[in-house]
Amino acid sequence: MDATSLGELRPDDPSRIGRYRIEAKIGEGGMGAVYLGRDTDGRAVAVKVVRAELAGDRTFLARFHDEAANAQRVASFCTAQVLEHGEDLGLAYMVTEYIDGPSLLQHVSANGALSPGMLHGVAVGVAAALVAIHSAGLVHRDLKPSNVLLSISGPRVIDFGIARALDMASSHTRTGQVVGTPGWIAPEQITTQQVTPAVDVFAWGCLVAFAASGRNPFGQGSFQIMAARAVHADPEIGDLPPSLTGLVQASLRKDPAQRPSARELLLALVGGSGEAAVTTELGEMWTAPPGAPAAAPEATRAADPSATSQDVPAPVPAPRPQPQPQQPQPQPEPRTEPAYERRTDPPTAREFPAPAVRGRSRRGVFAASGAAVLLVAGVVAGAVYLNGRDSHGARNAAAGAAAFPTAPxxxxxxxxxxxxxxxxxxxxxxxxxxxxxxxxxxxxxxxxxxxxxxxxxxxxxxxxxxxxxxxxxxxxxxxxxxxxxxxxxxxxxxxxxxxxxxxxxxxxxxxxxxxxxxxxxxxxxxxxxxxxxxxxxxxxxxxxxxxxxxxxxxxxxxxxxxxxxxxxxxxxxxxxxxxxxxxxxxxxxxxxxxxxxxxxxxxxxxxxxxxxxxxxxxxxxxxxxxxxxxxxxxxxxxxxxxxxxxxxxxxxxxxxxxxxxxxxxxxxxxxxxx
The missing domain is CATH 2.120.10.30 (TolB, C-terminal domain)
Structure with a gap:
């Protein structure tokens, strides 16, 4: 949300939504408009207002509020935290913290490919955001460079948890219509298979390749051309650093079951070298992009800095189980004796192939020790927990930390x-x-x-x-x-x-x-x-x-x-x-x-x-x-x-x-x- 791209309000734009005073328009898209607003304490927020015709669709509206409530469970580390949602003036809206800084798309379009430090920071930060999003039971579905903002403190992912609402709208989504953006959506989204967190991992691979070269790994063209390439063609990932090549190749596999999870991406990127690994990676390698403020504004901090206990979180809605369907496994020919198929290496090792070499192939192996798994396993439930503290150093009681059930x-x-x-x-x-x-x-x-x-x-x-x-x-x-x-x-x-x-x-x-x-x-x-x-x-x-x-x-x-x-x-x-x-x-x-x-x-x-x-x-x-x-x-x-x-x-x-x-x-x- 680059302050330099803010637009003036038009006569038909609202001057107030809920308890927020609207000051400027940030942008507009298929779902509606996004405004810069301020609450009664003067804090800057982003207010996404749904188009009136969508707000009149009961199916969409119910799904929108349901997904917004789920999105509130995602803590703010490497994301723009969802603060609230509601309806006012006949319009549905969702409020998130305001992130001051250009989008990845704006930055690369204006300045070209990222520097090695910024590229690694984007890879780490977006992977951390996906771990938080997936741990809350959500799938972003529309991860792309315009949905990654480059703030002073690192990359921040926005607009998670709302694409599914548009997908479920009864009168505004045609049968077979794909919700997503050509060049960033996974093959299974195009072929209308069931959506799982693996689609976000595919988008992560596209996004990192784009940030490294300024080009989409599937090129340019119409939706039909881009869709066909995503399903059938090999991606062109360019000259990525060795530390990212294998990960990007693995994330762009056609079969979603063969892609690493967001957690595995993060483990590979930070290596579990210390309990503050993610924060250290961003702190040492991140350089604020042009257009970002000179100091971290209040709006880029967690929405609830007063939280004091990880183990006694604020009440949150009971999570709706997010299906992660088992992918169909190839079945062998019938045998008189039972057939066995070994599916994985030892749980602490995952394979990420090195770039293909003409005429032969090479494979690289990333091994994560059990200790590393435990160190980075704290990057779950919506925050990076470091001995019970989040990356800002404050104990985090955000909704990502599940309250202990009282059920018998x-x-x-x-x-x-x-x-x-x-x-x-x-x-x-x-x-x-x-x-x-x-x-x-x-x-x-x-x-x-x-x-x-x-x-x-x-x-x-x-x-x-x-x-x-x-x-x-x-x-x-x-x-x-x-x-x-x-x-x-x-x-x-x-x-x-x-x-x-x-x-x-x-x-x-x-x-x-x-x-x-x-x-x-x-x-x-x-x-x-x-x-x-x-x-x-x-x-x-x-x-x-x-x-x-x-x-x-x-x-x-x-x-x-x-x-x-x-x-x-x-x-x-x-x-x-x-x-x-x-x-x-x-x-x-x-x-x-x-x-x-x-x-x-x-x-x-x-x-x-x-x-x-x-x-x-x-x-x-x-x-x-x-x-x-x-x-x-x-x-x-x-x-x-x-x-x-x-x-x-x-x-x-x-x-x-x-x-x-x-x-x-x-x-x-x-x-x-x-």
Whole structure:
């Protein structure tokens, strides 16, 4: 928002919107106009006012306010923070902080390609902004040079969270119309496939290549020509520095599943060399562009500098799960034996190819250590957290830091010591902060591993004795307990997405296999047929099963399969770093939490549904196990300590805010958030 390009107000422009006095017009686009405004305290803001005809579309209006509310969860590090949204004078509007400085498009058009320091700063800053945006469950969808502002403190990304509203407008978006800008949109947007965060990574690659050369990597031309090139042609990325070449090439892959995530881009760029890596990179290499102010204006700071606690954030709307669909995997020809496909390298290594050489190809490997993952994993939930502080040095309580849920959880309640040698376990309901749990299922039996049904009305659990196990179901109020089927002793059961079936581990010809059976009775369907040891099936909301198996390695590894195709193929997600067990799908099916490491000192990890982007959310010498997601997918419960004396902890899915949940002196296990 370059102050030199501000326009005078016309008679038909508003003089006030909501509580903001309008002073000048910043620009105008397909969705509406953007104005420079001031609040009652004199602070400069940018006010985006939606065109009147769009504001009359109820579908668009509902989506606009919904997406604006979601965008408010994105903290202000490397973004222009969304402050509020509303309606006034029959017009819908959204207010963001005002960033004083030219856009990347303006700067490159006027001055040519960026200097090496500024180029690296743009690459780092935009990647950091995408991590914040994606961590809040949003996809920008229209990232381009005009949506990156070059402020005194570094690049800032604007206009996130509103392209989807235009895409959903019922009467102003034609069927098949692509929302985005030619030259910056990904192939899957052009072919109208489902949009995921990978489209922003593609745009990041285009944007960095443009900043380095002044040219779009797919050239110039009509929308049809640019679209065809994006889908079919190889990009021309020019002479990028070696540190960026492989990353840009990887981000511009046609297959979205093969692109790195924004988090992986950021790890590669800053290297995890210190806890203030991102801020240091920008501070040492960034040079204020021409047109930027001589000192950082108040408007470029976080919108809420008075926030004082990362762990007690201001109330925010419950997040709407953002689907990150699993990309279709190539299926091998049918085989009599189950087929296995290894999907990833060890979770701490990602490949980024070097530029192609005529007649042959070279590949470069970026390896991020687990420590580096933890250092830069703080760049999540909308801010770069440095020992609980954001990049401005103030403790950040912005909406990106998820508040701890107060929803009750189902637990195993040990009524007497002795587990696991002697089992004295009931199924209970525990609400964080209470002194004790409420018993749901009690008696002389050993009842463990509660699993909530998708609609929350029932709970499945495992009942065991010295020789056998059974799958039981009970209503959420404790009534109607009944046996469903026999299972392998000590294993868990899991609900199908529609709540009509249970998957479990049983024995067939002396081999553990995964079966599915209708909750109301009927014959079981055998889903696996190989002779490997396997356990811990978990059904996702999208219909896939995840489980661990020793099919290909000495150690347990995690696999997925389509339960509608009994016998396989199975897709292997982990490998190379020892044991991986206890997989748990996130509520939206986009991520899997799991346990990695030896049984006596394991940690909780999270990866995407295709096995990529794995990182640790706990670490240390303690034994961490049994992860379980919160209903909003932003927290994880887990059990820490010896199996004889466990305690339940909770940690954000970003690895921050770890806390003890269960009261002292009470032994609970097998948590499952209701």
């Amino acid at each position: 959880m189902f637990v195993r309640v040990d009524t007497a010591p002795g587990w696991p040698t002697t089992c004295n376990a009931d199924i209970g309901v525990y609400r964080p902060g209470d002194a004790s749990a409420r018993t749901l299922v009690s008696g002389p039996t050993c009842d463990i591993l509660p699993e909530r049904s998708p609609d929350g009305r029932r709970v499945a659990f495992t009942r065991i004795d010295r020789r056998s196990g059974e799958a039981w179901v009970v209503n959420a109020d404790g009534s109607g307990a009944r046996k469903v089927t026999g299972i392998v002793r000590g294993t868990r059961v899991t609900w199908s997405p529609d709540g009509s079936r249970l998957a479990y581990v049983g024995e067939k010809d002396g081999v553990r296999q995964i079966f599915a059976v209708a909750v109301d009775g009927g014959p079981a369907t055998q889903l696996t047929t190989d002779d490997s040891l396997k356990d811990d099936p978990m059904w996702s909301s999208t219909g896939k099963l995840v489980f661990w198996s020793k099919a290909e390695t000495r150690d347990e590894q995690i696999y997925t399969m389509d339960p509608n195709r009994p016998g396989g193929p199975y897709t292997r997600l982990t490998g190379g770093d020892g044991r991986a067990v206890d997989p748990e799908w996130s509520p939206d099916g986009s991520k899997i939490a799991f346990v990695r490491g030896p049984a006596d000192r394991s940690d909780i990890w999270v990866m995407r549904s295709d096995g990529s982007g794995a990182y640790a959310v706990t670490s240390g010498a303690a034994r961490d196990m049994d992860p379980a997601w919160s209903p909003d997918g932003r927290w994880l419960l887990y059990v820490r300590g010896a199996v004889t004396d466990p305690v339940i902890h909770a940690v954000r899915a970003t690895g921050t805010g770890d806390r003890l949940v269960t009261p002292a002196g009470r032994v609970f296990g097998h948590p499952n958030w209701s």
